[in-house]
Amino acid sequence: MINIFSLTFKELSATLRRHHEKGDFHAAAIYRQVFKNGNTGFGELEEFKDSPELAANLMKEIRILSGNIIDVNNDGALKFVTSLFDGNIIESVIIPSGNRTTLCVSSQVGCRWKCAFCATGALGLKRDLSVEEIVGQVFSAGFTLKRSINNIVFMGMGEPFDNFDNVIQSIRVISDQHGFNIAPSHITVSTSGHADGIARLRFPDLKNLRIAVSVNAPVDNLRSRLMPINRLFPLDRLKEELKLYPLGKRGVFFIEYVLFSGINDTREMAEALAVYLKGLPVRINIIPCNTIESLPFTPPSTEHVKLFCSWLAAKKLFVRIRQPNGRGIMAACGQLCASIDRHDMHKCPSRIIN
Numbered sequence: 399m400i401n402i403f404s405l406t407f408k409e410l411s412a413t414l415r416r417h418h419e420k421g422d423f424h425a426a427a428i429y430r431q432v433f434k435n436g437n438t439g440f441g442e443l444e445e446f447k448d449s450p451e452l453a454a455n456l457m458k459e460i461r462i463l464s465g466n467i468i469d470v471n472n473d474g475a476l477k478f479v480t481s482l483f484d485g486n487i488i489e490s491v492i493i494p495s496g497n498r499t500t501l502c503v504s505s506q507v508g509c510r511w512k513c514a515f516c517a518t519g520a521l522g523l524k525r526d527l528s529v530e531e532i533v534g535q536v537f538s539a540g541f542t543l544k545r546s547i548n549n550i551v552f553m554g555m556g557e558p559f560d561n562f563d564n565v566i567q568s569i570r571v572i573s574d575q576h577g578f579n580i581a582p583s584h585i586t587v588s589t590s591g592h593a594d595g596i597a598r599l600r601f602p603d604l605k606n607l608r609i610a611v612s613v614n615a616p617v618d619n620l621r622s623r624l625m626p627i628n629r630l631f632p633l634d635r636l637k638e639e640l641k642l643y644p645l646g647k648r649g650v651f652f653i654e655y656v657l658f659s660g661i662n663d664t665r666e667m668a669e670a671l672a673v674y675l676k677g678l679p680v681r682i683n684i685i686p687c688n689t690i691e692s693l694p695f696t697p698p699s700t701e702h703v704k705l706f707c708s709w710l711a712a713k714k715l716f717v718r719i720r721q722p723n724g725r726g727i728m729a730a731c732g733q734l735c736a737s738i739d740r741h742d743m744h745k746c747p748s749r750i751i752n
């Protein structure tokens with residue numbers, strides 16, 4: 399079985415060579431048809447004129463996951479839900495901004511880390527997504543929802559480095575120049591601080607991949623309460639791995655800091671954060687938290703958010719307030735699947751083509 403959504407162009411070509419005595423010529427046609435045209439029919443392609451059986455077989459083996467639009471946010475972010483072959487549900491969000499259209503993808507169904515502020519964590523981990531299921535989200539956004547995606551963030555459900563191999567392979571497929579051609583420099587992997595994952599990330603072909611780290615607290619005791627992953631990878635260990643990471647010349651780490659009123663938004667916290675980040679090339683995104691009925695967190699006032707940023711800026715740190723895209727449909731950071739249990743699974747079936 400050839401699963402095209404899981405293979406880079408080179409791998410597809412090698413597979414065709416091994417099993418069908420075909421190679422780059424046919425692989426290029428398939429890749430173009432699927433990833434550029436969003437079409438899984440190969441029968442009419444010029445390149446398959448002399449091998450209609452192969453075209454028919456390949457068409458049988460492609461599964462396309464579709465998304466169901468459930469709401470449209472006021473600021474234009476669009477969340478879509480995909481029901482997987484086993485009935486599990488994932489969510490993805492499309493966020494247009496200027497000439498960029500970003501797709502926020504999920505890497506797992508649920509998540510094992512149970513961050514105190516995160517609706518996904520409350521689900522627990524159900525399973526990792528396959529390469530096909532991750533790439534399928536990009537396909538759905540591009541061809542089912544007809545959005546021209548040019549930026550990807552792994553910031554949906556799940557900790558990407560807990561599903562390391564599938565996430566890395568999906569990035570290779572998504573960035574393949576014969577297909578979607580979204581360069582690694584336009585792909586961000588957002589981790590909750592998985593130091594082992596950062597340590598494993600040493601791939602010359604992905605050296606321009608962007609890395610975002612959710613810090614959210616600059617001291618271990620508070621961070622461990624907010625983000626249990628900190629018990630396994632405390633702040634010192636995380637910083638050690640960030641220092642060892644071979645960033646490109648002008649590369650930076652994107653530091654995500656979700657602000658919770660009265661918890662991590664004091665001047666002392668800002669100063670401790672500045673001390674923690676010292677020596678690292680960073681850009682800090684400050685994100686006022688979302689309010690979720692069942693969780694005891696509220697965002698600080700707009701004035702206080704600005705004040706917190708000014709404390710960091712005074713330490714010569716590059717800081718910006720992140721626009722809460724998707725807030726209206728609960729699709730901002732760490733809160734993507736707040737509504738997932740309320741969906742009727744039968745309303746969003748996966749679509750099997752051919």
Ligand code: SF4
Pocket residue numbers: 509510511512513516517518519520554555556557590732
């Ligand atoms: S914030 Fe990220 S790591 Fe934490 S529970 Fe949610 S998905 Fe998992």
